[in-house]
Amino acid sequence: MNKAFNQTTSRRDFIKNTSRLAAASALAGVALPHVHAAGGDLIQVALIGCGGRGTGAADNALSTKGGPMKLVAMADVFEQKLQRSYTSLKKEHSDKVEVTRDRMFVDFDGYRKAMDCLKPGDLAIFATPPAFRWVHFAYAIQKGLNVFMEKPITVDGPTTKKLLTLAEESEKKNLKVGVGLMVRHCKARLELYDRIKSGEIGDITMLRAYRLGGPAGNAGPRPAGLSELLYQVQRFHGFMWASGGLFSDYNIHQIDECSWMKDAWPIKAHATGGRHFRGNSLDQNFDNYSIEYTYPDGTKMFFIGRSQAGCYGEFASYAHGQKGSAVISTSVHTPGRCRTYKGHNMTRENLLWAFPQPEPNPYQLEFDDLVSAIRQNKPYNEAKRGAIASLVTSMGRMAAHTGQMITYEEMLECDHEFAPDVDKLTMDAPAPLQLDKDGKYPVPEPGQKKREY
Numbered sequence: 021m022n023k024a025f026n027q028t029t030s031r032r033d034f035i036k037n038t039s040r041l042a043a044a045s046a047l048a049g050v051a052l053p054h055v056h057a058a059g060g061d062l063i064q065v066a067l068i069g070c071g072g073r074g075t076g077a078a079d080n081a082l083s084t085k086g087g088p089m090k091l092v093a094m095a096d097v098f099e100q101k102l103q104r105s106y107t108s109l110k111k112e113h114s115d116k117v118e119v120t121r122d123r124m125f126v127d128f129d130g131y132r133k134a135m136d137c138l139k140p141g142d143l144a145i146f147a148t149p150p151a152f153r154w155v156h157f158a159y160a161i162q163k164g165l166n167v168f169m170e171k172p173i174t175v176d177g178p179t180t181k182k183l184l185t186l187a188e189e190s191e192k193k194n195l196k197v198g199v200g201l202m203v204r205h206c207k208a209r210l211e212l213y214d215r216i217k218s219g220e221i222g223d224i225t226m227l228r229a230y231r232l233g234g235p236a237g238n239a240g241p242r243p244a245g246l247s248e249l250l251y252q253v254q255r256f257h258g259f260m261w262a263s264g265g266l267f268s269d270y271n272i273h274q275i276d277e278c279s280w281m282k283d284a285w286p287i288k289a290h291a292t293g294g295r296h297f298r299g300n301s302l303d304q305n306f307d308n309y310s311i312e313y314t315y316p317d318g319t320k321m322f323f324i325g326r327s328q329a330g331c332y333g334e335f336a337s338y339a340h341g342q343k344g345s346a347v348i349s350t351s352v353h354t355p356g357r358c359r360t361y362k363g364h365n366m367t368r369e370n371l372l373w374a375f376p377q378p379e380p381n382p383y384q385l386e387f388d389d390l391v392s393a394i395r396q397n398k399p400y401n402e403a404k405r406g407a408i409a410s411l412v413t414s415m416g417r418m419a420a421h422t423g424q425m426i427t428y429e430e431m432l433e434c435d436h437e438f439a440p441d442v443d444k445l446t447m448d449a450p451a452p453l454q455l456d457k458d459g460k461y462p463v464p465e466p467g468q469k470k471r472e473y
Contacts, residue, residue: 222342
């Protein structure tokens with residue numbers, strides 16, 4: 021856990037005690053082997069979730085150096101998506117893709133069948149909607165598999181407790197776990213972090229981040245022939261049970277990178293937001309969010325998100341210190357183009373340092389680091405940090421959706437689990453979210469509802 025929480029014994033113990041039993045049933049009676057892949061051994065890969073991000077992650081895994089890698093199994097709930105991913109990966113890595121038809125699984129329990137194709141020490145990639153992370157992670161631990169899971173990895177307090185407990189179990193078994201917060205592997209940001217810690221801009225006094233873009237996270241009327249459940253899975257950014265909504269899935273990177281530079285996690289959030297221009301979309305998102313996060317020492321981080329057409333756009337994060345300022349990210353996640361400045365006017369004449377271009381791709385670096393740790397049997401587990409990053413992101417979202425000040429502990433202890441039976445879903449199961457009598461899904465009502473919906 022991060023430095024600030026290590027300095028606060030009560031908070032550390034609180035997290036440990038509240039998360040200890042949450043995922044016990046998922047691992048009850050399971051013997052968990054200590055495993056790793058030796059340096060030159062073949063590492064087999066199973067891809068669970070075959071959309072664009074999953075296909076990209078598998079491509080990165082198969083592009084790593086240092087030993088043989090093969091993709092041997094794939095799973096998704098959409099046949100067309102799986103086939104499209106297979107075709108793309110086979111074209112790019114023909115000799116590394118050995119997925120026969122009987123190792124392509126289209127079902128909600130396909131994750132089990134895909135991981136059953138692996139041996140202990142192999143690698144499972146999870147790129148389904150985030151709601152399924154804890155379910156898939158629990159089975160991977162049972163099978164003794166190393167894991168890469170896309171962010172966010174939790175969507176609410178109860179699933180965060182489950183992930184924290186599973187993280188402890190995976191650490192005990194020496195499993196290697198990567199989480200898709202790839203900017204933590206960015207060379208530019210790593211050097212920026214070192215420069216900030218060395219005092220180049222002085223102690224951080226404020227952080228700010230912006231993700232201002234066009235419409236996103238919409239969910240129009242359900243097409244004919246598509247079940248309610250598969251519709252919500254397909255449009256997962258529109259539904260909080262599936263993804264934590266637009267806010268969690270889109271904004272976690274910048275909240276995480278700012279907290280990294282601060283070397284602390286926020287302890288409370290105060291926020292506003294609104295739903296104004298969603299058109300005929302049935303999703304649950306707001307189209308603008310403004311969050312004030314507070315760190316343990318009182319320092320503030322301001323995050324502004326907007327998904328509206330025709331507005332000023334910006335996608336960047338900044339740090340301000342006692343002596344100067346820094347660009348943490350500029351224009352999407354990569355390249356970071358990290359820079360430091362004298363003072364707070366970020367002009368050319370005030371430039372202190374800029375990371376040289378071009379930068380290595382952090383999407384590839386995160387897999388290089390994970391696979392290297394597997395082959396060299398080095399300690400490597402990002403699950404706990406990923407769960408906390410997901411929780412503090414949800415904390416800001418809940419503050420906006422309820423209109424209340426939300427603390428870290430309140431977010432973790434909130435008993436509203438969006439999809440408590442997500443591990444029991446089948447292709448013909450009802451969706452976790454249902455339409456009301458007016459044909460609409462519930463949306464947040466700040467000040468009117470104590471829960472997010």
